[in-house]
Amino acid sequence: MKKVFESEWVSRLIDGLLPVFATLAALLVGAVMLLFLKVNPIEAYKALWVGAFGTSNAFAETLVKATPLLLVGLGICISFRGDVINIGGEGQMIIGAIVATWVGLTFTTLPGWLVITLAMLAGFAGGAVWGGIPGVLKAYFRVNEILSTVMMNAIAVQLMNFLLRGPMIDPAQAELASKIPQTARLLEIFRLPRLIPTRLHLGALIAVILAVLVYILLWRTTLGYRIRAVGQNPHASRYAGIKVPRYIVLALLLSGAFSGLAGATQVFGVNYRMITDGSASGFTGSAGFNGIVAALFGQLHPIWSIPASILFGALLVGANSMQRVVQVPSALVIALNGLVVVFVVSSEIWRQKRQRRRLSVARQDGDSPPPADEQPVPHTEAGT
Amino acid sequence: MISDLFSVTVLVGILASGIRLATPYLYAAIGETFSQRSGVLNLGVEGQMLLGAFAAFYVTLTTGNLWLGLMTAMLVGALMGLAMAYVTVNLQAQQGISGIGFYLFGLGMSDLLFQKLMGTVETVKGFPKIHIPGLSDIPGIGEIFFSQNILVYGAYLLVPIAWFVLNKTTLGLKIRSVGENPDAADSLGVNVGRIRYFTIILGGILSGVAGASLSIALLNVFQQNMTSGQGFIAVALVYFGAWRPTGVLGGALLFSLINALQLWVQVLNIPVPSEIAVMMPYVLTILVLVTSVSKVRAPSALSKPFEREN
Numbered sequence: 001m002k003k004v005f006e007s008e009w010v011s012r013l014i015d016g017l018l019p020v021f022a023t024l025a026a027l028l029v030g031a032v033m034l035l036f037l038k039v040n041p042i043e044a045y046k047a048l049w050v051g052a053f054g055t056s057n058a059f060a061e062t063l064v065k066a067t068p069l070l071l072v073g074l075g076i077c078i079s080f081r082g083d084v085i086n087i088g089g090e091g092q093m094i095i096g097a098i099v100a101t102w103v104g105l106t107f108t109t110l111p112g113w114l115v116i117t118l119a120m121l122a123g124f125a126g127g128a129v130w131g132g133i134p135g136v137l138k139a140y141f142r143v144n145e146i147l148s149t150v151m152m153n154a155i156a157v158q159l160m161n162f163l164l165r166g167p168m169i170d171p172a173q174a175e176l177a178s179k180i181p182q183t184a185r186l187l188e189i190f191r192l193p194r195l196i197p198t199r200l201h202l203g204a205l206i207a208v209i210l211a212v213l214v215y216i217l218l219w220r221t222t223l224g225y226r227i228r229a230v231g232q233n234p235h236a237s238r239y240a241g242i243k244v245p246r247y248i249v250l251a252l253l254l255s256g257a258f259s260g261l262a263g264a265t266q267v268f269g270v271n272y273r274m275i276t277d278g279s280a281s282g283f284t285g286s287a288g289f290n291g292i293v294a295a296l297f298g299q300l301h302p303i304w305s306i307p308a309s310i311l312f313g314a315l316l317v318g319a320n321s322m323q324r325v326v327q328v329p330s331a332l333v334i335a336l337n338g339l340v341v342v343f344v345v346s347s348e349i350w351r352q353k354r355q356r357r358r359l360s361v362a363r364q365d366g367d368s369p370p371p372a373d374e375q376p377v378p379h380t381e382a383g384t
Numbered sequence: 385m386i387s388d389l390f391s392v393t394v395l396v397g398i399l400a401s402g403i404r405l406a407t408p409y410l411y412a413a414i415g416e417t418f419s420q421r422s423g424v425l426n427l428g429v430e431g432q433m434l435l436g437a438f439a440a441f442y443v444t445l446t447t448g449n450l451w452l453g454l455m456t457a458m459l460v461g462a463l464m465g466l467a468m469a470y471v472t473v474n475l476q477a478q479q480g481i482s483g484i485g486f487y488l489f490g491l492g493m494s495d496l497l498f499q500k501l502m503g504t505v506e507t508v509k510g511f512p513k514i515h516i517p518g519l520s521d522i523p524g525i526g527e528i529f530f531s532q533n534i535l536v537y538g539a540y541l542l543v544p545i546a547w548f549v550l551n552k553t554t555l556g557l558k559i560r561s562v563g564e565n566p567d568a569a570d571s572l573g574v575n576v577g578r579i580r581y582f583t584i585i586l587g588g589i590l591s592g593v594a595g596a597s598l599s600i601a602l603l604n605v606f607q608q609n610m611t612s613g614q615g616f617i618a619v620a621l622v623y624f625g626a627w628r629p630t631g632v633l634g635g636a637l638l639f640s641l642i643n644a645l646q647l648w649v650q651v652l653n654i655p656v657p658s659e660i661a662v663m664m665p666y667v668l669t670i671l672v673l674v675t676s677v678s679k680v681r682a683p684s685a686l687s688k689p690f691e692r693e694n
Contacts, residue, residue: 037500085480143673146427146480147620154613154666162659279609289488296481329499331608334492338431341485342467345477 011358015351019297022343023311030336034328044326051321052314058321060198064270066313068093068262068284070207072291073298073305074214075131075258080300081218082251083231088134088149089259089288090280091156092127096260097267097283098160099126101274102168104186104267112189116268119190120206123264124257130156131256132249139245145252153288157280164276182275192269203265207309210258214302227251259288286334290316293337296344312337392524398648399528402641403536404602408433408594408611409636410539412618413625414546415590417632420622421550422583423563423685424472427483429591430615431490432464436595438494441606442501444508450600454535457596458589464490465588469581476689487615495608502606510604511535535593535601542590546629559583563683566690576690591615620669626680635672639665 031041052062072089079086100123107115134152137143164181173180192201218224229237230247238244263284267274276282294312298305315337319330412429419426436457444453468486471477511533520530550556561569562579570576594615599606621639625631646661 033496087484137670137674141674143670144623147616147623147673148670150613150616151620151666151670155663158659158663158666162657165659166657279612281609289484292481292484293488329496331492331495331499335489335496336492338485338488338490338492341488342471342477342482345482345485346471346475348477349475 008358011354014354016299018347018351019299019308019340019344022347023297023340025343026336026339029339030332033332033335037328039326039328044322044328047322047325048315048318050318051325052318056196057198058317060196060200062310062314062317063204064199064201064313065285065316066294066309067201067204067207067269068266068287069291069294069312070211070305070309071203071262071265072259072287073295073309074207074210074302075127075255076292076295077214077298077300077302077305078218078227078258079131079251079255080295081231082227082247083234084135084138084248084251084255085146086131086134086149086252086255086259087146087289087292088131088152088256089262089291090284090286091149091153091288092130092256092259093263093266093284093288094156094160094280095130095263096123096127096257097263097274098163098168099123099260100264101183101186101267104190105168105184108187112187115190116192119268120261120264123260125260127260127263128253128257130260132253135249135252135256138252139248153280157278160274160283161276161278164274168274170273180275181278183273186268186272190268191272192265199270201265201269203269206261206265208306210261211302211306214258218302223250259291262287262291285316290337293341296341394648394652396524396527398641398644400531401647402637402644403528404532404640405643406636406640407536407539407597407602408614409618409621409639410542410633411590411594411597412615413621413632413636414542414629415587415594416619416622417546417625417627417629418550418559418583418590419580419587420686421563421627421683422559422580423566423683423688423690424580424584425479425483425619425687426465426468426584426587427480427616427619428464428468428486428490429483429587429594429618430611430613431487431493432461432588432591433595433598433611433615434490434494434609435464436461436592437599437610438497438595438606439592440596441508441599442497444510444600445502445506450511453600454593454596457592459592461588461590461592461595462585463588464591465585466581468588469584472584472689473577473580476691479687479689491609498606498608505605505607507605508600510599511601533601535597538593539597540633543629543633550629560683562690563685566685566688570690570692576692580690591618594618617669620673623682624669624672624676626676627683638672639669642668 027045034041034044051058053059072093075089076086100119103119103122104115107118130152134145134148137148138145161181164183165179168183169179170182170184172184173182192203194201195205218228226242227247227250229240229242230244234244274283290312294309295305297311298308315333319333322328323330412433416426416429439460440453440457443456444450464486468482471482472479513531513533514537516530520526550559558569558574558579562574562576566576595611598610617639621632621635624635642665646664649656649661650658
């Protein structure tokens, strides 16, 4: 037992599989909850699976739901790598959608491709502003970004409600007594093209391309390197001459921008208008939160976030079919998502322990066993 | 009209509802103050409140016993706190993110249970107003301060108690030392993990009460996501109040009074869009965070997991 305990390869594989174990654990807890609700978990999960992957339409729907998760998740990869916790995805999506919708409803005489491009850029910019504000507050006024982004969410919701009930309301609705708070419908030529004869739209492809670009940004450019350096050690970064506040702002700004784009694609690819039920999730479907879950699951890696987003898109779509088939409220999936987050961050400790053990074994040239305190500690101290 | 705002009846009304509305913030934010002073950022407050609100409401609805409802909310909060403590103390998980996980869990779980067990929005008779003899008859003052329900009084009583425990007791000293310098505290024989377990569970219990104060004392209904961000605001109020119970009290009152003001603005049909009015407390919170936070230092070990060095 004096040599390396496990090869680098096995170790990496285990690290990669930790989120999968975390999900399985969450599904197991979900099964217990289903039993308490007197529902057969196998039937429920089967309905979930069929609803998400059963037909090509179902799978397309899964990808449609995965698209905003991936876009928000890409932003989360950037900000969390920079050690900035952006909880403001919901608000950033809303602002991005509002700005994009405004472009789509204003420039009705321009060609379709141009308006779509402008609207996507506008959504990107709108989200960037909404993320950049907490960034500036954190970098220069030391305001905790978790709190400011949550406040910005609440402000964005009210702004949306105000605009959709007033200045941006569909002129047709303004005439009616019902006054449904929604904008006019976008012209047909402004819709994001569909990829196959389902509801799957170009936004999904854009998201995947952007995932590659974010990977390049984070690991192949100076900007990305600096964002990550600031995230790992702000003090060392400062001594290395990196202007830390600037990269904090950039991390939040870029993060917000991707959420803004997610909001824009929802309007131009799925709903073709904005409508509000008064809450944030009424518009976003909580993608601003679930995108965090997807990115964490993808270990904050843009490429791994692609399958992670598909998984959580599938859970969301499947939850609806589960609700239909076995009458389990789809809220179960929100609770399970929460558990996945808790389990994924909790499992980090094993990854770190193994990493440290690897290092210490490497240091000691494989001649002596690792020090006792770096052995995996059994968790018997619960409740002490 | 604007001038209506300045009549005595309306001012008394604003103050009375402001005092009342501060209740859930006080419970949740005082609980969060304890955990943050010991170095733990609990972002799951919102989820704990939602589950507490549901537990209190459902038990009250089925048994008719308000106190049993309140106790259940405390128990649920304590269990959520226990889970959070295990994850952040034993597993040393990143606190901010695991808090979001617990938030989502509480959000989904309370919704799921609501739909499965109740299905429709119902109401209960919540804690009644207690008119303090003599004092409640004072015009104005009586309505504002001495005609509230027991959970409102409890929330204000909690502030001096929390101040005393944190500043004047050995336990408080231990909590603060664990939050400022866990290594030093550890070397002096303070059990860092145990103190953090205590504060996180206490925070969970108080968040449960905060939720209960909404569902069985102030609003007397339960709806999906009924806390609508109040748990997050409670966390913000801890920063706002510079990690002191008295500061938290000031923040909670300011926030609630502005909220009460905007409610009355809507009641009186003053021509301000209601959405803009609802937005104001959040804008104000950000502004106050900008002006106050930079002057006060957070507990040094806040959100850092403690690992004993051998």
